[in-house]
Amino acid sequence: MSTPQPPRRLHPEVLLARRRARLERLLQSPLVPPRPSGLSEDRRTFLREEAEELYWNELEWEKLTEEEMSQGGSELVELAFPGFLAFIDGLLLKKATADSKVPATPRPEVVEDVLLFLATRYLELLPATDDEARLEREMVERLIDLVLYRLHGISVDAASRLELAGRDD
Secondary structure (H helix, E strand, O other): OOOOOOOOOOOHHHHHHHHHHHHHHHHOOOOOOOOOOOOOHHHHHHHHHHHHHHHHHHHHHHHHHOHHHHHHHHHHHHHHOHHHHHHHHHHOOOOOOOOOOOOOOOOHHHHHHHHHHHHHHHHHHOOOOOHHHHHHHHHHHHHHHHHHHHHOOOOHHHHHHHHHHHHOO
16 A cells, blocks of 8 residues: 655746746737846845845735735735835836936846745645635735736736636637
């Protein structure tokens, strides 16, 4: 008689590949990964840690105030994580303002690192059954999608229309 095997754990990379594949199906087009910027490993780690800190701070603020989570749940993620999403936008900035002394330098490899962090967080929350963890898991799943949209230059409105159309199939 064989001993029961522990359940296989999904890896963050696999989760992200599935989310990308879903998005490609909706778009009916392959997603081309942006070219890395050649950022040093130290700088890349620093920027990823900054994004993680923003995530944790905004999550804690949301738990304290219960503004978005109690009113609209995962549908209001953009309102619950404005600083985090603005940071992601900054990492992907392709054009600097006219008065900027520094040119825009997109950092898509950092955004990929942040996506791995979010995927890991989602998988950590997967076994939890309490309402707070379930809601956080839904919010993280939505954040993953929002970051993927930004990384691949897809507007949220266009993605929402595609998702709705995909539900009709």
